[in-house]
Amino acid sequence: MKKFVLVLLLGYMPFIQAQQITLKQLSNNTFIHTSYLQTDDFGHVPCNGLVIRNGQQALVFDTPTDDKGAKELIRLVHDSLHCKVVMVIPTHFHNDCLGGLQAFHDAGIPSIANELTLELAKNSQVAVPEFSFHKSFTFKVGKEKVLIKFLGQGHTRDNVVGYFPSEKVLFGGCLIKEIGASKGYLGDANVEEWSATVKRVKRKFPRVKVVVPGHGEAGDSSLLDYTRKLFTKQN
Numbered sequence: 001m002k003k004f005v006l007v008l009l010l011g012y013m014p015f016i017q018a019q020q021i022t023l024k025q026l027s028n029n030t031f032i033h034t035s036y037l038q039t040d041d042f043g044h045v046p047c048n049g050l051v052i053r054n055g056q057q058a059l060v061f062d063t064p065t066d067d068k069g070a071k072e073l074i075r076l077v078h079d080s081l082h083c084k085v086v087m088v089i090p091t092h093f094h095n096d097c098l099g100g101l102q103a104f105h106d107a108g109i110p111s112i113a114n115e116l117t118l119e120l121a122k123n124s125q126v127a128v129p130e131f132s133f134h135k136s137f138t139f140k141v142g143k144e145k146v147l148i149k150f151l152g153q154g155h156t157r158d159n160v161v162g163y164f165p166s167e168k169v170l171f172g173g174c175l176i177k178e179i180g181a182s183k184g185y186l187g188d189a190n191v192e193e194w195s196a197t198v199k200r201v202k203r204k205f206p207r208v209k210v211v212v213p214g215h216g217e218a219g220d221s222s223l224l225d226y227t228r229k230l231f232t233k234q235n
Contacts, residue, residue: 016080020069023076026210026218027167029053029144031081033073035064037096047096050171050212051077052164054142058083061162061171062091062214063100070100074107085109087139089148090129091173092156093120094188096214101127112137114150116158151204152197153190154231155214161201168209172201177227178216194231198224 016023021035031051036044049062051073058077064070077083088104088111090097098121104111105127113121115132122128137148147163155174162171170176175198177184183191202208202224211223 016076018072018076020066020072021064021076023051023073023080026212027169030164030167030169030210032212032218033060033064035066035069035100037065037099045096046215048212048214048216048218049073049097050162050169051081052141052144052146052162052169053077053081053083054144056083057086057142059139059141059146060085060088060104062097062173063088063104065096065099067100067103067106070103071107073100074103074109086141087112089113089139089160089162090117090121091162091171091175091214092159093117093124093126094156094174095126097173098124098126098129101129105130112139114158114160116150117160120156120158149201149204151200152193154194154197155184156188157190163205163208168207169212170201170205170208170210171212172214172223172227174214175201175227176211176213176223177230178213179219179223179226181213181216181226181230183230184215191231192233195228195233198228198231202228 024032033049052059111129112131113129135150150160159175212218
């Protein structure tokens, strides 16, 4: 991999730019990774995932969109965050969550996802997560817990969210929209249930401070409110 640009500010690591991905710090131990997916309907789309670290371990939500980007991310986590990726969790079965999964497997990094994600991935000609859970899963990164929950259908039938309680960061994935976003791709969506699912997310994690959508800019719980309104029946 060619050299990447690392920006440092008083010991803080706000932004790392590599060839295929960027890594942006959100809080002390969370980082958004962003890669790009070329689509027919929406053009060159930025796709977010999340890295959570504690001690010398890191958990990754959603892979970069291809194996090349995934290899870069694994390298950046090791070289810049000084951590070893110990698990990757795709939040649903689309390519913006699974496109780089094979690179994680090749690096000996295990993967786990909602049991329905495995079923859907098997029919999509993509790498399939190795392990599954039913509705909820708690994973320990270093000494801190990360909660993974299926709270209903929305963007897809299998979409889950991840929550890092110690820093009150929620990874909503493609279930959650950035402020001002359109409804986006609905080919596998349950638009009738979407708003109710997001309502359950907000009730489950009432103390959330930072919300990361699958595409676009992170924000606070207003992203949950915006998404709920976007998919209410009158819309």
